[in-house]
Amino acid sequence: MEAVDDTTVNPGGPTAAAADAGRGTGAPAPRRRGRVRATASMADVARLAGVSAQTVSRVSNGYPGVTEETRRQVLAAMKELGYRPNSAARALKRGEFRTIGVITFTLATTGNVRTLEAIANSAAREGYAVTLLPVAVPTQDEVRGAFSRLEELAVDAVIVIMEVHLLDAATVQLPPHVQVVVVDSDAGDRYTVVDTDQHGGTRAAVRHLLDLGHRTVWHLAGPADSFAAQRRTDAWRAALTEAGRELPPLVRGDWSAESGYRAGLELAAREDCTAVFAANDQMALGLLRALHEHGRRVPEDVSVVGFDDIPEASSFLPPLTTLHQDFAEVGRLCVEAVLRKMRQEGPERGTTLVPARLVLRDSTAPPPSRR
Template identity: 60%
Template structure:
């Protein structure tokens, strides 16, 4: 029988049989070493590993995963990938997954519908993931009537907790309360609100908490001005706020819209914080470099990402659902955009 052409072996890569021949052991022994089994003596194990290194052999991770029933891979279904909160949360999830020894498969969906989410689950199943993290705001899922498929462990991020899966979210209500109370404690009669899109769960929770905080303090609740998270929408809504002499304090649902509001106030000749105090939400890196530096609510995307991955790995390992929600605390960061009202 003719010997195999070395060029052919190099082209296809070294096989388990090549390692076995070089190490002088059986293919079963090589398999045991590749799968970290303990029924191989230390001397033989070292000889097999030396042969693997010499040949450049790497065990087939996919085949090993099929045998062990674990792929060490997490899927993420995402809508509106361009939004600041989504990108920061996804970055945190990727880092937490890597530190836990998992890879991350990202699957954006172009629309939130039962068909789109079901297809996303199917595609991730074909990619052999152990579980899925969903970054789609709950109002969007609810309005689309989406029912999440069974068969994979799931964690939902930024959700109203209407699903029978683990929920991880920033404490939106706490952050809005901190922002509103800060402005009231400075002496402002009431606080106006520049909110996010009504379809957003996060925006809705911040809006509700702002309103309830004013009611709890016996203050008037002004009409809400809505934006869409962008600086341009903050500018558009901010022009109406800037034109209203009654406005002395504004809680904005995110920092990007706060930036647009600052421009609108500047163009109207209203000083910040001399005439109007402004508080944002997120504490994006640029917020400290706005002029004036922005007082804002800091949410920990790193903590949200870590808790999401930890919750999903617990689901994967336990093989059953654990439904306790995780709420990540916020922090008020006071900078130069807030002050007592003029007397």
Template identity: 55%
Template structure:
């Protein structure tokens, strides 16, 4: 007995609607549908509405790759970021993503564990496969400045928070201004000098803040204590604070970020040193929790949103072949709260 042919109940693959299907549904030509899909303004409003309605009914999705090939743009931006763990980087990334959406671009994020030649070059290669129109680099480590790291030619690039000496637009917070404001505030209250809990030595931001702190002390004829190096974490700030609590003449401390300032304050509390009665503390960032520290933290406010927006706008301008300034510094401001006061008489 001959075997009966096998039955299959699997449905036939659903065919995606084509531009011709939309044209028939809307009663227009395929060329008109193409003009609507690519955003051309030559189509009458009533006809455009009819075509869009037909697209929705049929579930038609314009071919993005084909549009990009025709327009010479992918409407996509790559972001290479050194760390997702820091408050400032995440706030900046949020601003970049929001501004990109408003400008009609999507974001492809490549986070890196370390800014080395291989990792950065690999990130560029991956973004090349993603077909991006430009790249924003948020890498603060000095290693980005190594000569062996070659940036892609012919692709617009904007660098954030870096000492990289490339012929590229660089957007950054005015780190030096912020550190000067913090140091001058404490000196102005009458403290003989200001101790500094610095960020990691490989950080460009930390170096800028540390150098400005030292210059400000020297400009005012104040002694320059040896900086205590931290790693941006509250734990490293707590270790620094334990050391500072043992130095009676340390009456004013400028920490290079709010997290380390929190650790410093914790250690001072543990040692029985009153804040600001015995020691005044100033941070840097103005993270949302800073106003809820005990006492509320005097700090330098960075405008991360403005930095991210400026970076995205500079990149889009570069993509569109408009003029872009080489460097843009976003100003900081001092926010005075309860953690700083004149020293005891």
């Protein structure tokens, strides 16, 4: 009997089989012969429910104009057949994939990963999936490659977590209907950008240290080729200049704790250095180690502020005062912005900044002279 064992090649599939098993007695032989049909289609459901495929579609999409009675029948049929809408057919029909592509370099940095995660979560909440477009090396060729792969990809929009100058050469190849939002860039005049407010955060850090009474603030900068580092450095300069303070020489690291340590050896030797703003927490960690080894106490002799607020920052010795980046918010805003663009509600370009919050811990205090 069973509505399932009907045809030629395509028996009902495990779903139905499982349902049978549950029902006890179970139907006899004809399950799983040859290749198993992947899923039931609307037509199958319609047949079983005794309605048209269109009605199934209406139920499936929650459209009005279906009797409660009919709806129940359709739902029952769906359940029995284990019906799942075919997303390829949907995408083809609707002309959209409900998918957002995310392009990023190595997932080795906390920021990228946390942002990605937030994007995925926000997108899921909006009914969108996230497809990962890995770019092995941050060269224009590689980026171009990722974009060109992307063109054949089922994606309605793209969020780019990387610096915009690498994007420039690649953009040309973007399909026209795909919207782009960029993280970590200052190209708000050309793209839609969402980013942490590097400038405001840095300013808060510098002001905090000056307010404590420090004459000036040294800066342990990130690598010169990073835009984020560059912007933090610029903001540090601006904040000092604005306050009319002397500008100490720049000390540069490469984001790593090791580079922070090396730079720290230099800074520890200078008696006049009482306050340091490190461009990220890892370098701050290395700095703390160097200062400690040279007998310069933190915060009694030297104050240190970091950037990022990585989970370990509160376990540093001493717990680090740092700028908390709200990656979750950045990710959320990215998704929001990209969806708005897709719906053509938002402006084509412009920058949205997410404030960085200064988290006060134990690595800052008034300078020695003031105590």
